[in-house]
Amino acid sequence: MESSSNPGLRDITRKAVRTRIAEVAIDLFAQQGFDAVTVEQIAAEVGISARSFHRYFPAKEDAVIGDLVPWGEFVRDAFAARPADEPVWDSLRASFEALLAQPNRDEQRSKRTMRVLTSAASLRARNLEKHLLWASLLTPLVQERLAGDLAVLRAQTLVQASLVCFDVALTTWAEPDETMDSVELLRQSFATLAPRNPT
Numbered sequence: 001m002e003s004s005s006n007p008g009l010r011d012i013t014r015k016a017v018r019t020r021i022a023e024v025a026i027d028l029f030a031q032q033g034f035d036a037v038t039v040e041q042i043a044a045e046v047g048i049s050a051r052s053f054h055r056y057f058p059a060k061e062d063a064v065i066g067d068l069v070p071w072g073e074f075v076r077d078a079f080a081a082r083p084a085d086e087p088v089w090d091s092l093r094a095s096f097e098a099l100l101a102q103p104n105r106d107e108q109r110s111k112r113t114m115r116v117l118t119s120a121a122s123l124r125a126r127n128l129e130k131h132l133l134w135a136s137l138l139t140p141l142v143q144e145r146l147a148g149d150l151a152v153l154r155a156q157t158l159v160q161a162s163l164v165c166f167d168v169a170l171t172t173w174a175e176p177d178e179t180m181d182s183v184e185l186l187r188q189s190f191a192t193l194a195p196r197n198p199t
Contacts, residue, residue, distance in 0.1 A: 018056050021046050023109070025063035030112050034064075034120035064116055065126045072134040075099055079141055088145050092138070092162040093190040100182050114174035127167070135159045165189040 024045045028037045039060050043053040057063045078098040082091035117123050135156070143155035169185040172178055178185075 014056075021048075021053065021056055022063045022066065025060060026109070026113050026116055029064065029116045029119070034060075034116060034123060061122055061126045064113060064123055065130065068130045068133050071099060072130070072137045074102075075134060076137040076141065079138060084145065087195075088142055088158055089162075089190065089193075089195055091145075092142070092158065093165075093187065096162065096166045096186055097183055100186060111174040111176075114170050118171055118174075131160070131163050131167075134163060138162075161193055162190070165193060 021042065025037070025042045028042060028045065037060070039053050040050050042060065042063070043050045046053075075095045075098075078095035079091055082094055086094075117127060138159045139152075139155050142159055143151050146154055148154075166186065166189075169189040170182060172189075173180070173182040173185050180188075
């Protein structure tokens with residue numbers, strides 16, 4: 001009997017198919033432009049029907065963005081594990097660093113994905129959804145760490161600023177001629193907005 005903590009064969013197969021569809025889609029978007037590529041083209045390249053594509057992704061934007069919830073939960077949990085007496089801004093930076101440090105990241109494909117992500121209005125809109133989702137996960141924890149007045153406002157400001165730093169670092173990292181790694185760019189981005197009197 002399979003352990004409930006381990007994915008079954010069906011889940012593994014589904015994940016592999018999703019990964020393959022996403023890889024093909026991103027390659028086509030990078031070559032032809034996001035708006036020029038149809039779901040039918042992606043499906044034909046993968047060897048499935050358009051209907052099958054939609055079993056894995058509701059829309060072609062989802063093939064680029066992926067499932068946002070697990071990564072947002074990862075950052076939230078990383079923040080929750082930081083020392084309670086650490087400045088909040090430092091904890092946020094460390095939490096995003098932990099995400100970037102995850103293994104099995106194909107650097108060139110990740111860069112290509114980031115360039116595609118910023119290439120179309122509909123994708124940028126979906127990236128805003130990521131901000132809202134991750135902010136909803138992080139803000140309550142940040143608020144708990146803040147003393148004084150306007151804790152909610154200050155927590156929202158810090159979280160939104162951290163998300164912007166994260167996005168700017170990754171967008172810069174994705175440029176073809178960029179030589180700094182994503183973690184160092186993230187640190188530089190956070191340092192630009194680091195409070196003089198850490199909270």
